Amino acid sequence: MANDASTVFDLVILGGGSGGYAAALRAAQLGLDVALIEKDKLGGTCLHRGCIPTKALLHAGEVADSAREGAEFGVKTSFEGIEMAGVHKYKDGVVSGLHKGLQGLVASRKVTYVEGSGYLSSPTSVDVNGQRFEGRHILLATGSVPKSLPGLEIDGDRIISSDHALQLDRVPKSAVVLGGGVIGVEFASAWTSFGTEVTVVEGLKHLVPAEDENSSKLLERAFRKRGIKSNLGTFFERAEYTQDGVKVVLADGKEFEAEVLLVAIGRGPVSQGLGYEEAGVAIDRGFVQVDEYCRTSVPTVSAVGDLIPTLQLAHVGFAEGILVAERLAGLNPVPIDYDGVPRVTYCNPEVASVGLSEEKAKERYGADKVVTLKYNLAGNGRSKILKTTGEVKLVQVRDGAVVGVHMVGDRMGEQVGEAQLIYNWEALPSEVAQLIHAHPTQTETLGEAHLALAGKPLHSHD
Ligand SMILES: Cc1cc2nc3c(=O)[nH]c(=O)nc-3n(C[C@H](O)[C@H](O)[C@H](O)COP(=O)(O)OP(=O)(O)OC[C@H]3O[C@@H](n4cnc5c(N)ncnc54)[C@H](O)[C@@H]3O)c2cc1C
Numbered sequence: 001m002a003n004d005a006s007t008v009f010d011l012v013i014l015g016g017g018s019g020g021y022a023a024a025l026r027a028a029q030l031g032l033d034v035a036l037i038e039k040d041k042l043g044g045t046c047l048h049r050g051c052i053p054t055k056a057l058l059h060a061g062e063v064a065d066s067a068r069e070g071a072e073f074g075v076k077t078s079f080e081g082i083e084m085a086g087v088h089k090y091k092d093g094v095v096s097g098l099h100k101g102l103q104g105l106v107a108s109r110k111v112t113y114v115e116g117s118g119y120l121s122s123p124t125s126v127d128v129n130g131q132r133f134e135g136r137h138i139l140l141a142t143g144s145v146p147k148s149l150p151g152l153e154i155d156g157d158r159i160i161s162s163d164h165a166l167q168l169d170r171v172p173k174s175a176v177v178l179g180g181g182v183i184g185v186e187f188a189s190a191w192t193s194f195g196t197e198v199t200v201v202e203g204l205k206h207l208v209p210a211e212d213e214n215s216s217k218l219l220e221r222a223f224r225k226r227g228i229k230s231n232l233g234t235f236f237e238r239a240e241y242t243q244d245g246v247k248v249v250l251a252d253g254k255e256f257e258a259e260v261l262l263v264a265i266g267r268g269p270v271s272q273g274l275g276y277e278e279a280g281v282a283i284d285r286g287f288v289q290v291d292e293y294c295r296t297s298v299p300t301v302s303a304v305g306d307l308i309p310t311l312q313l314a315h316v317g318f319a320e321g322i323l324v325a326e327r328l329a330g331l332n333p334v335p336i337d338y339d340g341v342p343r344v345t346y347c348n349p350e351v352a353s354v355g356l357s358e359e360k361a362k363e364r365y366g367a368d369k370v371v372t373l374k375y376n377l378a379g380n381g382r383s384k385i386l387k388t389t390g391e392v393k394l395v396q397v398r399d400g401a402v403v404g405v406h407m408v409g410d411r412m413g414e415q416v417g418e419a420q421l422i423y424n425w426e427a428l429p430s431e432v433a434q435l436i437h438a439h440p441t442q443t444e445t446l447g448e449a450h451l452a453l454a455g456k457p458l459h460s461h462d
Pocket of ligand 1: 054
């Protein structure tokens with residue numbers, strides 16, 4: 001339903017991914033009249049091409065690893081192979097169940113859902129299929145798509161993006177993953193579990209370079225043990241087709257051949273050709289510029305999610321969407337503390353963190369004001385049972401609060417909930433040490449680390 005002359009929506013949202021739909025749900029809950037415009041599928045990247053399908057692949061990989069490793073636990077199992085059709089059926093089942101649920105939720109909140117490609121025709125309107133949707137406010141939430149490099153053409157067959165990797169009908173014998181960030185290492189991990197021989201090529205010095213260096217090094221070691229090769233610190237120069245695959249050539253002349261090349265060098269915002277600049281919305285390197293309330297340079301237009309230069313995470317999109325909805329409904333939401341956003345990389349082993357790395361804490365507070373502590377998972381009963389290795393590293397302002405928690409190990413992603421409370425409530429090590437952690441759990445590693453930082457280590461050396 002486009003508005004007739006008498007109706008103007010309170011909020012017209014362009015893009016139905018994490019940022020857009022969260023804004024729609026919250027705004028409708030707060031009594032606003034909302035139109036949500038989506039050209040593809042409600043749920044966007046996260047649900048259809050991102051968080052959910054990748055985690056399903058990783059879980060299938062975990063099942064494969066368990067089958068291989070049964071004998072280590074005295075269980076008779078054998079790994080007979082991966083049937084990709086079955087993996088896709090499982091993954092797509094998860095996605096379609098969540099998709100149906102989300103469609104029901106949007107309908108139940110009385111959001112006007114519009115299918116089609118939208119164009120910002122003025123600071124207060126979006127055009128879709130020749131119809132105009134007027135809004136007192138507009139929210140831009142058109143998200144992002146995989147990036148490539150000049151001269152590196154993604155053909156969808158041998159040179160692929162994460163979108164293609166999620167649809168691959170076979171387990172490649174070998175793969176080069178270009179980019180050792182979150183998306184790259186997650187695919188490297190899942191494919192290795194499936195039986196692919198993987199080499200990760202990362203131009204920077206470390207895998208997951210946005211993490212504390214200690215976590216990167218632990219992951220690199222764990223990947224080496226799993227047989228995943230990494231080539232770090234040299235940039236990509238070009239890719240060439242070979243008889244039956246791809247050859248990747250680096251700036252130092254080193255070459256790697258594989259059946260497929262996954263380009264995972266990051267994602268770029270979808271902001272071109274949509275009328276944004278014509279309407280006066282300021283854009284820098286493709287990203288829509290916003291203040292801490294997600295307001296653009298045009299008073300009636302806000303923007304959220306991967307389209308703006310904040311962390312490209314689904315839960316950041318949710319939070320920004322909710323922030324905009326609450327601001328427009330007249331509530332007084334506080335700006336987001338982006339350092340306090342939990343970050344999880346779901347490879348095996350998992351990498352999770354919240355707050356500042358040691359390096360950033362030293363920049364902010366001064367090197368002599370920062371204290372760190374590492375607790376090795378080797379001292380934890382549950383970690384031993386799971387046969388996982390890793391560490392919890394805490395970063396503290398001397399005599400003050402914990403400002404960074406960095407964790408590597410199986411199931412450590414799930415511990416980020418407690419870590420985020422510690423960071424966001426500015427907890428002192430002694431306060432966390434006071435809390436009793438269940439034994440034997442992986443969450444106990446956080447308790448033990450804080451006991452040690454508070455000067456009373458239990459299952460660790462002084
Ligand atoms: C492989 C992969 C794994 C990921 N894993 C995780 C994870 O584990 N955890 C996590 O937090 N994040 C993860 N992410 C990131 C997460 O998916 C994104 O941060 C999130 O989806 C961003 O939400 P968004 O609403 O900004 O954009 P999107 O989800 O990209 O949604 C934008 C929507 O806008 C629509 N659109 C675009 N242009 C128009 C138009 N002109 N008219 C109408 N509609 C339009 C698109 O069709 C799309 O549905 C992952 C991403 C990828 C690629």
